[in-house]
Amino acid sequence: MKTQSCNTTTEQELGQCFDRAKAQIGVDEAMLLVTRLLGVSFTELYTERGRVLSLPVVETLNRAVQRRLCGEPIAYITGYKMFRTLDLQVSPDVLIPRFETELLVDVVLDLTADRGRVLDLGTGSGAIAIALSKFRELQVVAVDNDERALQVCAENCKEHEATVEMVRSNWFENVRGRFDTIVSNPPYVAADDPHLDEGDLRFEPPSALVGGLSGLEHLEEIIHSAMNFLNPGGWLVIEHGYDQQTSVKKMFADRGYSNIQQRRDYTDTPRVMWGRAHGR
Numbered sequence: 187m188k189t190q191s192c193n194t195t196t197e198q199e200l201g202q203c204f205d206r207a208k209a210q211i212g213v214d215e216a217m218l219l220v221t222r223l224l225g226v227s228f229t230e231l232y233t234e235r236g237r238v239l240s241l242p243v244v245e246t247l248n249r250a251v252q253r254r255l256c257g258e259p260i261a262y263i264t265g266y267k268m269f270r271t272l273d274l275q276v277s278p279d280v281l282i283p284r285f286e287t288e289l290l291v292d293v294v295l296d297l298t299a300d301r302g303r304v305l306d307l308g309t310g311s312g313a314i315a316i317a318l319s320k321f322r323e324l325q326v327v328a329v330d331n332d333e334r335a336l337q338v339c340a341e342n343c344k345e346h347e348a349t350v351e352m353v354r355s356n357w358f359e360n361v362r363g364r365f366d367t368i369v370s371n372p373p374y375v376a377a378d379d380p381h382l383d384e385g386d387l388r389f390e391p392p393s394a395l396v397g398g399l400s401g402l403e404h405l406e407e408i409i410h411s412a413m414n415f416l417n418p419g420g421w422l423v424i425e426h427g428y429d430q431q432t433s434v435k436k437m438f439a440d441r442g443y444s445n446i447q448q449r450r451d452y453t454d455t456p457r458v459m460w461g462r463a464h465g466r
């Protein structure tokens with residue numbers, strides 16, 4: 187069945203192609219592919235079912251469906267992912283922004299007044315940095331150690347007219363100055379976590395996912411060093427793994443942060459923790 191529909195050799199009607207994609211990958215993802223890759227609007231999908239698609243167009247859709255059937259994330263196939271209200275470009279060089287990471291942005295917005303200086307460590311597609319710079323008058327610096335990730339971030343900044351200063355740096359290595367808030371969604375999955383062999387994670391850059399054997403390596407480094415880059419009374423806000431709450435809280439406390447607080451994500455899993463640098 188699959189092979190048959192894939193070997194289409196003639197032009198076909200839009201309705202027919204859409205229905206076939208729907209049967210293979212479900213209505214939501216079929217819609218995403220048709221609207222994103224074929225430039226057909228949601229309305230046209232229903233009002234222009236009889237529109238004839240040329241062979242190359244039919245093949246573009248079929249190839250995309252096959253990639254999805256092989257497990258590739260829909261975001262990498264379309265090249266886009268929504269984050270809050272932002273339509274962000276993504277590529278296999280960056281982590282696909284997660285719904286729960288929107289919480290990090292919410293927490294930073296709650297904690298930070300306008301005109302503060304914010305550092306986003308491990309920015310990837312730039313999701314957090316761009317969201318912050320769009321929703322508040324903040325001076326945002328975004329750091330990533332991967333040049334290709336910074337290129338994706340730069341594209342997104344351009345597309346959303348966001349003013350973000352980008353720095354290539356291994357965490358704090360090339361960072362200068364102090365910040366009112368430091369935010370990070372670092373790689374925090376343990377190297378032997380079986381989730382790495384499941385779903386979208388199989389296609390995402392390991393450098394954006396894996397936090398060493400324990401998963402805690404980068405979190406530890408960030409929590410430790412951030413204290414030296416925060417203004418007195420500034421906040422460090424981080425995302426962590428579903429089972430890391432106790433270890434992360436201890437790291438914050440051991441390093442002398444105060445007002446340590448946490449928030450659960452939409453699945454009621456502890457996900458975001460923050461604490462205040464001493465000095466005010």
Ligand code: GLN
Pocket residue numbers: 281284371372373374375381387394395396
């Ligand atoms: N939350 C991601 C997951 O799906 C991991 C992201 C990260 O390591 N920062 O497991």
